[in-house]
Amino acid sequence: MIDSKDLLAAGAAADLVPLRFRLVELPPLPGDDSSKALALNAQGDCVGASFLKEIGNRPVRWGVQDRQAKSLLVPPSTTNATAHGISGVGEVVGSADVAGSTHPLRWDRAGSLTFLSESPESNGWAFGVNNAGRVVGDTPMSRSPRAAVWERDGSHLILPLPEGALMSEARAISGSGHVIGDALFAGKTRAVRWLPTGDTVVLNLPPGFVESAAIGISETLDVVGTVRDPQDSDTAAYWRTNGVVTVLGSLNGDGSSTALAVNSFGWVVGRSTTRSGAQSRAFFWTEGTGILDLASLVENAPGDFRLGAAHDINDAGQIVCEGSGNGSGRGYLLEPVYHVEKGRPY
Template identity: 35%
Template structure:
């Protein structure tokens, strides 16, 4: 598991582990994997950096993420051709992560556990939070400059409030469910829909916010305790994952709330959908018959195993653009992540 990105935070790390690990008997796969015409391309990290990962990509093919060591990742940007640039930090800062990029080139992420936006002109904007909140994380940004993320409740180790920042930087505390202990925003669409999850007691519920801020509970699988909306499209279609007594599954929620359980890879027991583009193509990861986790893509033709870099055993996707380019990382034999994009070939 990569220690890069905010997955190191308890709320995100626990959510990912529970979705991928809590599983009983497998549910049968209902489709064979589509024939892949996609190949992984490694994106070189900073000189001497053992780890790198991509978390965001825009429609121009510019990618953002982190490169560095386990304890000191640094925010970076890759050009479509793969040239890497380290993003600036204020004097004295030590850790940074770039988590998303929009069509104008604005990038959001964190510097020393504070939400920031790197503006196209090279300046950095600190995204402030409401009173009573401390550590903050800017997770996603759309082309209108609206950003979502969350911030830690002061005095707490793992209670978060989901936030939305306007392009001007004004923060709004997003609505939550009755009895909620924790609220996290994971994604925002071009039209302002927001995906995420809410903890209520021992249960974690996938939720969706409308552009106006109204929240809806997307529910759980029968017998399950966890669901998360990781990605969201322009019409409000959300994608994510949930556990159940029969395994953890990748899910798609239609705008009207109708649920579709996405296919597993043959012999696999678990899957998770993370991102969806304007055309409805879904990206995420799924377990193979050998028990490894591989980057995966879902289209109308079924599920495709996108594989790993040569010699690697596992891979994850965290973003997809409207050209179908997926981005994430591939794990080497030492468990270190290497930044990767998956592009369609002419084969």
């Protein structure tokens, strides 16, 4: 367990870093086998999936009141469906496998379901949504994935390819409309930002790396994701708004890592994976602390418990994780032991 004196010894500002977290289980639907939590909003509402072997994944939402899983409506003949993102106004987006095709979906605050518009080839995925109701993901164009934005009225826009790119994918959107993802250039993937103006920016590669992908963006427009070296090893990376990129490293003994989300304080979460790829651990990173095993910061950890990946973090310091307890997969919410007031923890 890290305490305040340990963090201060590492040169971190104690008023900028959460020191401990309290674990809250996000259970599956009654009778289901397991759950996984993938996203949360500023209010702490969480979304993800509940799994039953005979049915597959079912999209669910855990509210702030009781943290019990509530199912989201799915189309008939659905075999798998997952909620991937939730906005601050409660709109949820995700994807479902229906009759052999994957469809991007939106649920409004009341739970009503909408199929998002797609290309003639069908298929599509929705990953993120902002408070204006703009959804990002990708949809096939001439059999190649293309980053897309769907408006609240159902219309959609295929985002322009950076010069020389062959295909693209959008993974997240900020409140101001900045979209991030990646594009493929002659067999190499590069992290990309689409500006609200429609312009595209290919993010910098740090020395010694040949590929990259952007996965998360904060409201202050910092970006996180991964960079890949010539040996195909991935390492978590953090792009600040000034263009500087920081390689975050992996947890001790691991061979690779991926950053999945960042908040406005620059706190980064993700997963660190063993060299064999057989197991992963959720990590937490700040500039002052470096990369930390997130499970070691949990003050009420049960005996049979692990965190495999941290998927999202909000500006209140709440984190949603995928893990396991008592032998089955579980979604978890991590609550910091203090509150955030006027932009600063106390």
